Amino acid sequence: MGGVVRLxxxxxxxxxxxxxxxxxxxxxxxxxxxxxxxxxxxxAGTTPRVRGRKWVETRKRIAVEQQFIWRGCGxxxxxxx
Numbered sequence: 624m625g626g627v628v629r630l631x632x633x634x635x636x637x638x639x640x641x642x643x644x645x646x647x648x649x650x651x652x653x654x655x656x657x658x659x660x661x662x663x664x665x666x667a668g669t670t671p672r673v674r675g676r677k678w679v680e681t682r683k684r685i686a687v688e689q690q691f692i693w694r695g696c697g698x699x700x701x702x703x704x
Contacts, residue, residue, distance in 0.1 A: 686700070
């Protein structure tokens with residue numbers, strides 16, 4: 624008849640199917656001691672923020688100095704007004 628015979632085998636709970644144990648990689652970079660990292664002493668809002676006309680003028684001045692080419696990617700741009 625060509626049927627399939629199914630067998631039920633009870634395996635112990637700690638049974639592992641003949642797979643080799645994987646080796647873990649050891650860390651190559653030493654961990655940083657978090658206690659030695661300096662923290663920012665300034666509170667929020669204590670650093671003056673450049674806004675408005677002053678920021679636009681600064682941005683335009685730097686653009687002219689760099690000939691309107693972004694240093695990071697080399698893109699050419701033109702400021703608006």
